[in-house]
Amino acid sequence: MWSFILRRILLMVPTLLVVSVISFAIIEAPPGDYMDSYVNALLQQQEAVDPAEIESLRKRYGLDAPTYVRYFRWLGNIMQGNLGRSLEWNQPVTKLIADRLPWSLAISVASFFLAYALAIPIGFYSATRQYSIGDYVFTLIGFIGLATPNFLLALLILWYYFVATGNVAVGLFSNEYLVAPWSFAKFIDLLKHLWLPALVVGTAGTAGLIRVMRANLLDELERPYVMVARSKGLSETKLLFKYPFRIAMNPVASTIGWTLPTLVNGELLASLVLGLPTIAPLFVGALLSQDMFLAGSVVMVLSTLTLVGTLLSDIVLAWLDPRIRGAI
Amino acid sequence: MSQSPLLLSVDNLATHFFSQEGILEAVDGVSFDIHAGEALGIAGESGCGKSVTAQSILRIVPKNGKIVTGAISLLQNGESVDLVQLDDRGQEIREIRGGEIAMVFQEPMAAFSMVYTIGNQITEVIRLHQKCSQDEARERAIEMLQRVGMPIPEQTIDAYPFALSGGMRQRAMIAMALSCHPSLLIADEPTTAVDVTIQAQVLELMKDLQRDMGMALIVITHDLAVISELCDRVMIMYLGKDVESAPADVIFRDPKHPYTVGLLRSVPELGEGHTQELDPISGSVPSPYRRPAGCPFHPRCPEFIPDVCDVELPPQIELTGGHRVRCHLYVQD
Numbered sequence: 001m002w003s004f005i006l007r008r009i010l011l012m013v014p015t016l017l018v019v020s021v022i023s024f025a026i027i028e029a030p031p032g033d034y035m036d037s038y039v040n041a042l043l044q045q046q047e048a049v050d051p052a053e054i055e056s057l058r059k060r061y062g063l064d065a066p067t068y069v070r071y072f073r074w075l076g077n078i079m080q081g082n083l084g085r086s087l088e089w090n091q092p093v094t095k096l097i098a099d100r101l102p103w104s105l106a107i108s109v110a111s112f113f114l115a116y117a118l119a120i121p122i123g124f125y126s127a128t129r130q131y132s133i134g135d136y137v138f139t140l141i142g143f144i145g146l147a148t149p150n151f152l153l154a155l156l157i158l159w160y161y162f163v164a165t166g167n168v169a170v171g172l173f174s175n176e177y178l179v180a181p182w183s184f185a186k187f188i189d190l191l192k193h194l195w196l197p198a199l200v201v202g203t204a205g206t207a208g209l210i211r212v213m214r215a216n217l218l219d220e221l222e223r224p225y226v227m228v229a230r231s232k233g234l235s236e237t238k239l240l241f242k243y244p245f246r247i248a249m250n251p252v253a254s255t256i257g258w259t260l261p262t263l264v265n266g267e268l269l270a271s272l273v274l275g276l277p278t279i280a281p282l283f284v285g286a287l288l289s290q291d292m293f294l295a296g297s298v299v300m301v302l303s304t305l306t307l308v309g310t311l312l313s314d315i316v317l318a319w320l321d322p323r324i325r326g327a328i
Numbered sequence: 329m330s331q332s333p334l335l336l337s338v339d340n341l342a343t344h345f346f347s348q349e350g351i352l353e354a355v356d357g358v359s360f361d362i363h364a365g366e367a368l369g370i371a372g373e374s375g376c377g378k379s380v381t382a383q384s385i386l387r388i389v390p391k392n393g394k395i396v397t398g399a400i401s402l403l404q405n406g407e408s409v410d411l412v413q414l415d416d417r418g419q420e421i422r423e424i425r426g427g428e429i430a431m432v433f434q435e436p437m438a439a440f441s442m443v444y445t446i447g448n449q450i451t452e453v454i455r456l457h458q459k460c461s462q463d464e465a466r467e468r469a470i471e472m473l474q475r476v477g478m479p480i481p482e483q484t485i486d487a488y489p490f491a492l493s494g495g496m497r498q499r500a501m502i503a504m505a506l507s508c509h510p511s512l513l514i515a516d517e518p519t520t521a522v523d524v525t526i527q528a529q530v531l532e533l534m535k536d537l538q539r540d541m542g543m544a545l546i547v548i549t550h551d552l553a554v555i556s557e558l559c560d561r562v563m564i565m566y567l568g569k570d571v572e573s574a575p576a577d578v579i580f581r582d583p584k585h586p587y588t589v590g591l592l593r594s595v596p597e598l599g600e601g602h603t604q605e606l607d608p609i610s611g612s613v614p615s616p617y618r619r620p621a622g623c624p625f626h627p628r629c630p631e632f633i634p635d636v637c638d639v640e641l642p643p644q645i646e647l648t649g650g651h652r653v654r655c656h657l658y659v660q661d
Contacts, residue, residue: 222390224438230388231433232453232504233426236417243441321443322488 004318004325012307023299024071027292033063034087034290074296084293093297096282103172104279107267110194111202119206123213128240130218145207150266154200154273172276200270209252216251220244246320253317257310332364333403335544336512341398343384350617354380356568367538367545369555372565373613378548382514386425387416404428427457430505434517436497440489446500447485450507457508472503476533495526506537514546519554531557552595556580564588567616567624574651584653586631631657
């Protein structure tokens with residue numbers, strides 16, 4: 001088991017290198033650079049543009065060097081923990097990301113746990129009582145959840161919250177905790193605000209997971225080993241959890257890997273609607289203004305998170321199913 | 329044999345499956361008795377209801393299936409219990425499953441869960457039925473594995489099923505079934521999924537264990553050779569009905585029902601030379617949803633009596649020496 005985990009961690013190194021090349025290529029793909037969008041912005045504000053000054057700025061930031069030189073320069077800095085400087089914000093990228101990443105992660109992790117905590121028991125119920133009224137009700141709710149766009153759900157919840165409480169539920173903290181140092185009360189306050197974006201972000205995923213869980217478990221319930229377990233005299237509940245449930249969890253666990261990045265995607269609209277200081281709005285801004293150090297770093301950070309998620313799901317899978325431990 | 333007490337008596341059992349395509353009468357009126365220590369073979373083509381009969385006894389029929397009529401009386405601690413009347417999830421039937429009556433399944437590959445060691449799956453049933461500690465259960469499991477001829481049982485017990493060969497898995501399966509010393513073992517096609525050399529070993533093993541442990545045995549198979557190897561009595565099934573039952577030597581020497589006769593004729597015999605002609609039963613098994621009226625075998629029967637066989641279900645006729653047959657040819661008036 002330990003050698004399995006070590007092998008997986010070592011394999012992440014070449015993967016990250018490939019990811020860095022792809023991230024860089026994606027950032028470089030649109031024509032022009034930050035200076036072009038800077039010039040555009042100045043022109044829009046009817047300000048004078050000095051081409052010589054722009055050229056010298058371009059030189060200073062190394063934007064005139066060939067692509068591969070810029071790639072290695074960028075990679076070299078990343079290796080030293082220096083993600084560069086955001087041209088748009090005029091701040092170190094590390095600081096920008098460090099300020100916002102924890103909130104993104106908090107929302108992602110909260111909606112992740114919400115999704116699994118709801119989907120697994122509901123999927124289990126639906127499968128063991130297939131075609132019961134409860135199954136149909138959950139299926140209906142699931143399809144509605146799957147079909148509702150996140151932003152619409154966010155707006156609806158906002159409106160309902162406002163009507164019900166008279167407050168506008170935006171941000172992650174109440175006013176009195178906004179600048180207060182960390183305390184247990186502040187943490188509770190965070191949880192009180194976190195459920196809303198978590199619900200918005202997690203709904204579609206939950207609905208999908210319910211279907212996956214239900215379908216897997218239905219498949220497993222038909223397997224001969226379930227009948228064998230029954231023939232041994234095990235009680236139905238014990239048997240369900242020990243045998244088919246564990247195998248049915250297998251594909252559910254393997255979704256952990258791609259759940260993390262989708263949650264970050266899903267977080268975008270929720271954050272924009274709810275006005276949350278997370279990574280996603282920052283990323284969109286960076287892409288629009290071709291702020292390459294910031295955009296590239298965000299892609300790198302998200303990719304790393306995806307790889308970590310995949311590693312986690314692989315570890316869970318190996319724990320669930322001994323056949324996987326021998327594989328790479 | 330006749331002195332030993334009646335262990336299990338199945339009387340007019342019918343198990344039907346209810347689905348959107350209609351009602352499938354998988355088992356439709358089957359009766360048989362098993363005495364303690366006796367070996368009964370149930371034979372017939374695929375889909376004739378052999379396996380469902382076994383599942384009905386343990387009350388583990390898949391979810392669309394239901395026992396519609398009949399009684400299954402088991403002699404348990406000197407008292408007779410009707411298994412059909414028990415709650416199929418209740419405590420009573422669960423104590424019987426794995427304890428009094430155990431089952432060996434057809435495919436050892438699919439019958440073990442791949443995510444637990446065989447030791448885990450064997451000690452589980454031991455601890456369920458015999459109050460003992462984990463260590464004791466493990467010791468008994470190793471003993472049992474030793475008994476079924478598993479090589480190096482102290483190590484194999486911690487192996488996952490996917491790491492074992494087919495023959496070893498079937499041995500582990502038998503060890504698991506026998507680990508609580510059941511009074512009846514049901515083996516559902518125990519040798520179908522293993523290759524021929526292993527088949528012989530498994531049969532030999534089951535014969536030895538049955539003799540040593542004095543348990544009764546029901547062997548379900550489509551392979552008549554398995555029956556001649558293991559069984560005292562034979563019941564032949566066709567489309568959910570028990571068409572003939574008799575002591576094994578009688579049925580091979582003197583089959584009465586035209587279906588049994590056909591079945592025996594379609595088996596090649598060793599030493600007959602390579603020009604031996606096989607004589608298959610004409611036609612094929614009709615769809616179980618459209619069961620023929622009267623005797624289910626009449627459309628394929630060479631002795632078909634018009635206006636009798638296709639109209640009236642033949643009664644079960646008792647011949648001499650425990651030979652019973654369900655056929656109009658033997659009705660005496």
